Amino acid sequence: MTMAPQQSKIDELIRRLDEAVMVADDAGRCRNVKKVLTDIVGSGGSFVPESFMRTATGHYARRLLHRDPAGRYTVLVMVWDRGQGTPLHDHAGTSFSALGGDPELDLVEFRQETVVHAGVGEAGALIPPFEYHILENAGDEPAVTIHVYGEEMKHCHVFEATEGSSYRRHYRELTYTE
Numbered sequence: 579m580t581m582a583p584q585q586s587k588i589d590e591l592i593r594r595l596d597e598a599v600m601v602a603d604d605a606g607r608c609r610n611v612k613k614v615l616t617d618i619v620g621s622g623g624s625f626v627p628e629s630f631m632r633t634a635t636g637h638y639a640r641r642l643l644h645r646d647p648a649g650r651y652t653v654l655v656m657v658w659d660r661g662q663g664t665p666l667h668d669h670a671g672t673s674f675s676a677l678g679g680d681p682e683l684d685l686v687e688f689r690q691e692t693v694v695h696a697g698v699g700e701a702g703a704l705i706p707p708f709e710y711h712i713l714e715n716a717g718d719e720p721a722v723t724i725h726v727y728g729e730e731m732k733h734c735h736v737f738e739a740t741e742g743s744s745y746r747r748h749y750r751e752l753t754y755t756e
């Protein structure tokens with residue numbers, strides 16, 4: 579029996595990610611994962627199932643494509659309609675901001691470090707402590723992104739702007755879109 583090309587590409591993605599995450603250090607793992615993503619996406623053809631590509635109303639869509647049975651990583655597909663994005667948020671991995679103040683207790687301030695305009699087929703990585711970020715669709719068409727997380731991210735913190743230049747931290751549970 580022959581497998582659908584879509585499924586064989588997903589199988590290849592998973593097989594290569596299984597290898598990529600075996601490296602012990604964060605930077606090396608991120609490098610490996612980025613290479614896998616750019617290789618697979620760059621090899622052409624759409625392999626993300628249609629059901630994962632639908633936009634959601636009012637917020638970006640977030641769907642689980644694969645959960646590593648050993649719990650080492652998850653692969654998510656996100657769909658961003660025109661104008662959709664995230665609030666400023668963390669990945670619940672660190673406690674301190676670069677500009678002082680403990681986000682668990684205080685209002686915190688941020689300094690913008692970098693702005694990356696990612697094109698089709700490009701990949702980036704995020705390693706604490708510079709983990710506070712906003713993602714948004716800057717284009718006129720819906721966009722699809724693939725995310726690989728260490729383990730499974732079930733919550734994060736979002737930062738709400740207050741008076742002045744400070745932000746207040748809120749706990750946010752993360753769920754998957756139908």
Ligand SMILES: [Fe+2]
Nearest residue numbers: 667668669711
């Ligand atoms: Fe994020």
